[in-house]
Amino acid sequence: MTMVGWLQIILFCVIIVALTKPLGWYMTRVFGGERTILSSALRPIEAGIYWISGVDEKREQHWLTYTVAMLLFHVGGFLVIYGVMRLQAMLPFNPAGQPAVAEDLSFNTAVSFITNTNWQNYGGESTLSYLTQMVGLTHQNFLSAATGIALAVALIRGFSRASTRTVGNFWVDVTRCTLYVLLPICIVYTLFLVWQGMPQTLGDYVEATTLEGAKQTIAVGPVASQVAIKMLGTNGGGFFNANAAHPFENPTALSNFVQMLSIFALGAALTNVFGRMVGNQRQGWAILSVMGVLFIAGVAITYWAEANGTSMLQALGLTGGNMEGKEVRFGILASSLFAVVTTAASCGAVNAMHDSFTALGGMIPLINIELGEIIVGGVGAGMYGMLLFVILAIFVAGLMVGRTPEYVGKKIEAREVKMAMLAVLVLPLMILGWTAVGVVYPAAVASMANAGPHGFTEVLYAFTSAAGNNGSAFAGLTGNTFFYNLTLACAMFVGRFFMIIPAMAIAGSLAEKKSVPPSMGTFPTTGGLFVGLVVGVILIMGGLTFFPALALGPIVEHLAMNAGNLF
């Protein structure tokens, strides 16, 4: 670990905190339907979209209608991606002549992109046409991100409103998020990325003759426009197979730094949106503090483990850390930081191969996802995931003092706690359940690339990443098989929607409640005690659920590595 490394980490955190307030202010105005700086340009387009789609923007929806609208929207999104992938050979923008994508891979990828997972069983440059990348993937990157944010805003409305049956209008929230938040940032961001060296072309793959006379086919494409939303929307599905490790998908140290910032920016800003909408920004800062504590701890461990290197490198007298599966321009620090950021935030882009991380360095990304990706989290998903844990923490605090728990003026009662528990149980069910199948079913076992405990971790990581809608991988595992295409799709689907439905039920039930003013007995939720309590509940819940699985994978591997055992 070096001083320069820690300075980069500090700079990263400072910029995120500095962005939180202005972005939160802007997004609160967007979702409140107020005028913004872009309104004069975008309002006519917005109104036109409502007119043609038959959306009455004044009409609000009950939580159930809101959720059904969201699900209908995703059925359509699924059909678009699946259709384009199956038909890509006949459609335009296919200079590399990619054939139709197989049924199971198309199914997996379509589920992967509507759930904001963006798990890559496909190899971008070797499987997909430019049209599939644009209409299938870029488009769904926008919509799944906008959906996540819309759902988080709907849940926040549940807290901030009182005695009402509605939580907003899904169509309006998605449209406004896309037009006012995602698109304008992406347009500027795309140009920045191209300036840094990212291709943006519809031309053919380039044939080069290397200095030594060999032929090299260089895949290019409309990369930058996709990468911008891939990062900003915490999607993470790569244009190329190697994702953000590919020099075209992440050309410089600066592009890497800005990509990390853009993963966190909107998720962090949503904590401020929450604070503003419930009328006290300190409530938002308290939640961001919970995220910050867990984040810094994770970064420190991964950075330490990767800088230390593996025992096989040390045995050969090689210093400089674990460079296996990392790029020189990023080195140890930027690779470790990226790995923690991308898993804290449900992004899943990778700029180094997590499969080749040290056992402990690779365990932190795994834990980040297993905790529910609530450390900033996926855009929207992180916020509603974190609020579920807050409800549980408040409930635990209420039990300790024997009072009905309250949070930002709302009484937390049996229905909310039951729904929060239901949502929190989805992850272990999908992760541990499918991992158990994956390590005994012969066709699944054959997919492991590494033997011993590392092979187990590959399977555990795959289902963790899928259920958590992250999308990063221990990529040695051969995921493009019938078994994994279907089971991972199941984990992604259940992990996304069976968490959303209880969260929306909470939104509806909170919105109907009266708002109670704070009294002498109200537990203050803006101070250090609250932050500590939420961190504690997250770690205890996560620890109790996943420690046995982690002990079989990364922990035993770490001990084996130090003992000099190889597999």
Add this chain to the structure above:
Amino acid sequence: MLREIRPAIVLLLVLTAITGLAYPLAMTAIAGALFPAQAQGSLIKKDGKVVGSALIGQEFRDDKYFHGRLSATLAPDPNDSTKTVSAPYNAANSGGANLGPTSKALADRLKADVDKLRAENPNQPVPVDLLTTSASGLDPDISPEAAQFQVPRVAKARNLPEDAVKQLVAANSEGRLVGLLGEPRVNVLALNLALDQAAAK
């Protein structure tokens, strides 16, 4: 609920057209006009022919060239399309080796390779990036130490004084951005092009 069906279809199609077609196509046009070189892939031409991209590593095996990092990229087996074969620096199929910290295959390879490198230059410690596989299989860079390590071999193969080669390495080294971001590095293709140019003089 029925009245939600029309927006589900029409809004989806409108937003698909905006974000999936209008946005990427407009960005392609604008980026192509503002940054034409980068938008096409930062291609390097020599005598009118494309010799590679400034951002994409390529394979060097000859002693007279600096070598890049190990690449684990694959290509379809020409004899059996269901299998793959090793094809280093395949820029149409990026990827890493994905071997873990307790992999016997990785340990065996490291042992064999470290001996080869130590035989090549016994006077300097072996830089870790020369022995390890990159994440993308297309890493264009090596560390300045890894370039220095190869100077004696390249100088000997080209009958150049070591100092002249060292100067080229220094001229092609880049530091951290504003002293903070990223890592010091040398672009292997740029360095080798500079070497060829120096030899031609």
